[in-house]
Amino acid sequence: MQQQLLRIQQRIAEACVAVGRSASEVRLLPVSKTFAHERVQQAIDLGLTRFGENRVQDIRTRVEHFNDSTLAWVMIGHAQTNKAKDIARYASELQSLDRLSLAQALQQRLELEQRTLPVFIQVKTAQEVSKSGLEPDELLGFLQQLNGFDRLLPQGLMTMATQTTDQTEVRRCFAQLRQLRDQALEQGFESVQRLSMGMSGDFELAIAEGATDVRVGSALFGTRD
């Protein structure tokens, strides 16, 4: 796994150099979803401490298995509103906030837990109907409404690109997210800084369009079943 990690770090560095960015601007989020605890332990042994998971139940299982408060578990998958309690309790960050009802449920649960939660707003930039996320034209209104939820700390935007080999289309998705972030900043939503976009197959394109957080699973852990 060390070879894979070095290779990813090298790919990030090269993608940054190609567009005149500093590699220190780009954070790697290893996506451990579906992999055995033993594999995650190997990653921990290499010094990794934050991991992305796409199911709330899996975050809970990881927290209980590793029982180590220096580790952080990031929710990156579609979250059901009835899972707000476990998100508030076990997740260190939510990158897939995509609707008001979820924000409301989280606010309540976070008050009970006496916690705050860093969030990314997931925006739908892809063409597929199946991809979740806010519609791009709903973003500014949604950010306005989020101001009323003091337990949620917006960090930036998240997206998944259209699943296609057409690099022009993938890059269009990433560029759209960057433009939305820039609009949000112009409108005074100054905490909306980060861009979580890019996965194993496309993170170089995402970095070229300004990604600050790349979510990488299979390039690090191997192919999933």
Ligand SMILES: *Cc1c(COP(=O)(O)O)cnc(C)c1O
């Ligand atoms: C699985 C997943 C990833 C990682 O995908 P890889 O192709 O394995 O790198 C990134 N983001 C989300 C939201 C995912 O569900």
